[in-house]
Amino acid sequence: MGHREDLLEGAKRCLLEKGYARTTARDIVAASGTNLASIGYHYGSKEALLNLAFLKVTEEWGDVLTEQPEETAAGGDGPRPPLEQFHDTWERVIGSYERTRPVWQLQMEIISRIDQDPELRKALAGPQREGRDGLAENMLGIDPETDPEKARVAGLFCQALLAGVMVQWLMDSESAPSAQDLTDGLKVVLEGRVG
Known part of the structure; x- marks a missing residue:
């Protein structure tokens, strides 16, 4: 790896260990084994480097959504029902x-x-919009290429749900929703009745 890649990897580690506001240029240099001048040369500023590093971290986290269960990856019996895909x-x-x-x-x-x-x-x-399409596709099986409007609105729904679940898990993981809770809740909403 060259300095550019080393800086990006170091910035990603710093973001996850220290957060955005507490990461200094010196932290990034120490984590990457580079020098201060490299940040300006390759990225223009520490902030530009941290912004890119954050995007890369979230892209890598997004890979969790695209992992397929073994039976699906092996070919399965075609597309799974949307609620099953949502739950999984x-x-x-x-x-x-x-x-x-x-x-x-x-x-x-x-x-x-x-x-x-x-x-x-x-x-x-831009990545926010791309993320919505990815959520619609991975959570509900909606192809953004063939049905962009449906993917857009489903992605907005999934993104709002993801943010809310994230907050609940950060605040109190013991009472945060499970996959089954979310699936059951969606069924209730789709049925249009409570109880």
Whole structure:
């Protein structure tokens, strides 16, 4: 790896260990084995590097959503029913919570910084939209290529649900929803009645 890649990897580690606001340029240099001048040369600023590192961290976390159960990866019997796919995806997301908690904490910190950092807001706009499409596809089986509007609105729903579940798990994991709770709740909403 060259300095550019080393800096990015070091910045990702720092974000997960220290968070966005507490990560200094010197922290990144120490974690990457590079020098201070490399940050400006390769990325322009520490903030630009941290913004890119955050995007990479969330992309890597998103891979949790795209992991397929063995029977599905092996070919299965075609597309799974949407509620089953929804449940299985939430099983993976919630099952990964303990090892990915730093990513969830980082996302909350980043959200709290959006109003003070226009560059960060700008950097997140495109990936935010792409993330919605990915959620619609992975959680509900909606192909954004063949049905972009359906994917857009389903992605908005899934993204709102993900943010809410994230907050609940960060605040009180013992009472936070399980994959089954979310699936049962969705069934109730779809049936249009409670009880």
